Amino acid sequence: MPEIFDVIIVGAGPGGATTAWKAAEGGAKVLLLERAPQLPRYKPCGGGIPASVAQHVEGLDPAEFADLSITHLRHSWKGKDPVLAPMATASGAPAEVWMVQRPRFDSHLVARAEAAGATVRTGVKVGGIERDNSGVTVRAGDTSWRARYVVGADGAKGVVGTSAGLRLKRRYGIAREIEIPFQDGIEDGRWHPQLEPNAAYLDYGTVTNGYAWIFPKRNCLSVGAGMLLPKRPTPEANRDIGNLLKRAIDSLLASVNLTIPEGADAPRLWAHPIPFWTGAEPLATADNRALLVGDAAGVVQPMFGEGIQYALRTGDLAARCLLSNDVAAYTDHVRELFADEFDAAARVGRVFHKAPFLSYRLGVKNPRGTALVGRLMAGEASRAHLEQRLYERLKNPLRR
Numbered sequence: 001m002p003e004i005f006d007v008i009i010v011g012a013g014p015g016g017a018t019t020a021w022k023a024a025e026g027g028a029k030v031l032l033l034e035r036a037p038q039l040p041r042y043k044p045c046g047g048g049i050p051a052s053v054a055q056h057v058e059g060l061d062p063a064e065f066a067d068l069s070i071t072h073l074r075h076s077w078k079g080k081d082p083v084l085a086p087m088a089t090a091s092g093a094p095a096e097v098w099m100v101q102r103p104r105f106d107s108h109l110v111a112r113a114e115a116a117g118a119t120v121r122t123g124v125k126v127g128g129i130e131r132d133n134s135g136v137t138v139r140a141g142d143t144s145w146r147a148r149y150v151v152g153a154d155g156a157k158g159v160v161g162t163s164a165g166l167r168l169k170r171r172y173g174i175a176r177e178i179e180i181p182f183q184d185g186i187e188d189g190r191w192h193p194q195l196e197p198n199a200a201y202l203d204y205g206t207v208t209n210g211y212a213w214i215f216p217k218r219n220c221l222s223v224g225a226g227m228l229l230p231k232r233p234t235p236e237a238n239r240d241i242g243n244l245l246k247r248a249i250d251s252l253l254a255s256v257n258l259t260i261p262e263g264a265d266a267p268r269l270w271a272h273p274i275p276f277w278t279g280a281e282p283l284a285t286a287d288n289r290a291l292l293v294g295d296a297a298g299v300v301q302p303m304f305g306e307g308i309q310y311a312l313r314t315g316d317l318a319a320r321c322l323l324s325n326d327v328a329a330y331t332d333h334v335r336e337l338f339a340d341e342f343d344a345a346a347r348v349g350r351v352f353h354k355a356p357f358l359s360y361r362l363g364v365k366n367p368r369g370t371a372l373v374g375r376l377m378a379g380e381a382s383r384a385h386l387e388q389r390l391y392e393r394l395k396n397p398l399r400r
């Protein structure tokens with residue numbers, strides 16, 4: 001008889017690795033399958049994670065996986081008119097955002113899963129799943145595995161969801177990202193000689209429906225730009241978008257006297273889709289055999305395209321539902337946790353992108369506006385409420 005697992009998890013990113021870690025820690029027999037030939041693998045990403053995620057997922061210690069933490073956001077409009085704003089909670093305590101390099105961060109989570117007893121197999125590209133009354137078969141080429149449950153943690157274009165008939169109407173954004181190495185490292189609290197210490201850079205105006213960023217790491221800068229894709233993108237439009245995002249990256253770098261390195265050793269400029277929350281669709285099958293976490297579930301904050309903390313949190317939640325045999329409650333729990341927040345963020349995003357310059361001047365540059373953004377990053381309980389207030393402020397600029 002083939003070995004039967006309690007749960008097979010497809011994809012070893014933050015969502016899958018957290019599900020595997022927490023399910024194995026709770027006593028489940030777990031198999032984690034990853035397409036990449038070996039781990040660590042690179043995932044194009046800014047790697048910014050609000051430290052407030054530790055309030056929701058137990059056992060995260062940034063000393064084990066983060067390069068550094070930032071406490072300020074430096075906003076700008078087309079590279080100019082900058083404002084440097086601290087991030088703080090309502091009580092004034094500084095709010096941190098961890099800056100991680102994804103290979104190190106993701107490997108750390110996979111190591112936690114293995115230490116808790118999960119079996120990890122790399123170089124396995126899952127092609128699909130079949131559900132029946134007694135469980136699930138997961139297939140990759142000629143090989144198959146059996147389990148009681150399967151978790152799709154296979155990212156933006158995941159096959160588990162499609163195979164299980166979940167999230168068939170997906171909406172995507174696209175981002176381009178490059179990691180520019182530098183030698184200087186941390187000195188006198190300054191990570192890069194040309195950049196503000198303790199700060200991540202966000203630039204608006206060059207990209208419609210999006211923004212550009214510079215996130216500092218210990219020995220490199222993650223620089224990128226991303227935007228929500230039109231509902232029916234054509235190949236030509238996609239090519240134009242690729243060029244537009246590259247120009248946005250160049251222009252942000254130029255505003256701080258930096259450029260993309262050229263030559264044989266030049267780092268790669270990646271492109272990667274970002275799925276977006278579209279609302280009401282179920283995230284588990286009616287027979288409760290298959291469920292989705294992270295990007296595969298579309299749990300990405302629609303204004304900033306932030307997805308790591310939601311991958312961790314849905315992974316943790318999925319593990320709890322699996323361990324208590326309550327997969328039926330999973331979709332409702334995800335909605336209770338995130339729907340208000342994501343819907344509010346989408347509304348703010350729509351207002352912002354309709355009148356970006358006005359929104360920048362009245363919303364982002366306004367000290368109250370930057371304080372609000374700081375509190376959003378602090379992950380306070382009233383996050384959806386704060387987003388709603390920002391939205392009202394942008395709609396009615398004269399209202400106090």
Ligand SMILES: Cc1cc2nc3c(=O)[nH]c(=O)nc-3n(C[C@H](O)[C@H](O)[C@H](O)COP(=O)(O)OP(=O)(O)OC[C@H]3O[C@@H](n4cnc5c(N)ncnc54)[C@H](O)[C@@H]3O)c2cc1C
Nearest residue numbers: 011013014015035045046047048126155175294295307308
């Ligand atoms: C350029 C860019 C910048 C971003 N910056 C940030 C940021 O700063 N902060 C933030 O919070 N979010 C950011 N995001 C979003 C964030 O990267 C994702 O939300 C996050 O990676 C989701 O984690 P995940 O585990 O769900 O999926 P992923 O990290 O995509 O992991 C999915 C895994 O599944 C594997 N896989 C896929 N298909 C198969 C298959 N068929 N069989 C087996 N394995 C498979 C993949 O190889 C991969 O390892 C960014 C996204 C992009 C594109």
